[in-house]
Amino acid sequence: MLKESTVRIKEPGARVFSGSPWIYRGELYRSQATPGTVVTVLDAGGREVGKGFFNPRSIIAVRLLTRSRKERITPAWFQTRVRQAIRLRQQWMGERNAYRVFYAEADGIPGLIVDRYGPMLVMEVLSLGLLPFMDGIIETLVEELQPEGIYERGDVSTREHEGLPRVDRLVYGQLLDPVAITEHGVNLTIEVSHGQKTGHFLDQYQNRLRVAELARGKEMIDVFCHTGGFGLVAAKEGASHVIGIDQDKNAIMRAEDNAKMNGLDEKMEFITANAFDWLRQASDGGVQSDVVVLDPPAFTKSRDSLAQALKGYKEINLRAMKLIRSGGILVTASCSYHMSETDFIAVVAAAAQDVRRFARIMEIRGQGPDHPMLPGSPESRYLKCLILTVE
Secondary structure (H helix, E strand, C coil): CCCCEEEEECCCCCHHHHCCCEEEHHHECCCCCCCCEEEEEECCCCCEEEEEEECCCCCEEEEEEECCCCCCCCHHHHHHHHHHHHHHHHHHCCCCCEEEEEEHHHHCCCCEEEEEECCEEEEEECCHHHHHHHHHHHHHHHHHHCCCEEEECCCCHHHHHHCCCCCCEEEEECCCCCEEEEECCEEEEECCCCCCCCCCCHHHHHHHHHHHHHCCCCEEEEECCCCCHHHHHHHHHCCCEEEEEECCHHHHHHHHHHHHHCCCHHHEEEEECCHHHHHHHHHHCCCCEEEEEECCCCCCCCHHHHHHHHHHHHHHHHHHHHHEEEEEEEEEEECCCCCCHHHHHHHHHHHHHHHCCCEEEEEEECCCCCCCCECCEHHHCCCEEEEEEEC
C-alpha cells in the first residue's frame, strides 16, 4: 500500500459533510502531501472524514474514495470496486452490448470512466491518483469482460488540470475502429478513437427510444444529431421522415452510413451545418415539423460562462419552437451540470413566451441507470431532458 499523508479541512460548511465526494482547494489547510497520492482527510477537530486522491493543482483538491476508517486503499480495493460496478451493470443492462461500465465517483473511483462498445472498451483516466492502480484495473476489466481491446481516450483538457499528458493510446489487445453495436434494433458503427467523448452518447439510450415512440408516423428534425442516434431509432420505429443536422462532417458521414446500413436512408436526410445558423434560417423560412429534438453539447463547463450559455439555450429553443406545428413535440436536453433543472426549465419557458407559444412539459427525463447519480452530488445528475407539447 502507498504511504498515506493527511490533509485537514478548515471549512466547517464544506460540501463533503453533506455527502459530496469533492473537497475544494480553498477548503483545506496547506499540506505537504504529494500530488497524486492517497491522503487521509481530517476535519478541523482532527477526526477522520475519509480517504481520497489529493491533487492541489486542481480546484477539486481531494476526491474521496471512501468514508470508512476501516478500508485500506490497495490495488485490490480498486479491483473490487470495478467488479462491483460490473455486477451492477449486469443487473440493469440486460442484453445491451453498449453501455457505461464505470462512472467515476458514482461507482466509487473518481476520474475513471469506462464505456463498452461491443468487443471494445473505451476508458478515460481523469485523475492523477489513478496511475499507480491502472494495471490492476485493466487486468480486472479484461478478466471480467474479456474485451478484444481497451482504448484510452486521453486528449481531454481535464487531464491538463490534473498534470496528466493529453494522449490517446491502446492499453490492451487490438483496436477495432469503427466498432459495431446495436441499439433498439438499430445497427450502428462507432468511432472509438476519433468520435466525440468516447464515441457515442450512451446516456441518452432510453430517451432515444421514448422519443421514437412519440415520433411514429411523424416528421422529425434532429438538431445536433451527431451520428444519427435519435433520428435512426425514430426512423426504425416508424417516423415518416427525419432530418438530421450537425456541423461535424465526419459525424454526418457516419450517420449517413448508419442509415444505409439499416435500410433507412430513403426516409432520412442529413445536413452538415452550424445548428444555430440552420435553426435561424429554417425558422425564418417557414420550415415546419411535428417533432424537434435538441441535444447539443454542453454550452458551459464552468459557472463563469453560465450566463452566455443561458442565451445559447434560449436561442435554440426559441428557434425550435418556431419550427413545430401546433400540437407538436419539442425534446430538449442539456448535458451541462452547471445548468440546473430549474434554470433549464426557466430558459425554455422564456423561449416559449418570446415566440408566444403555449408549451407544456409532459415528461422530465435524465440519464440512464448505467450513469447512476449520487444523492449528495448534484453534479452527477448532469443530463436534463424535457419533453414538451407546443401549441
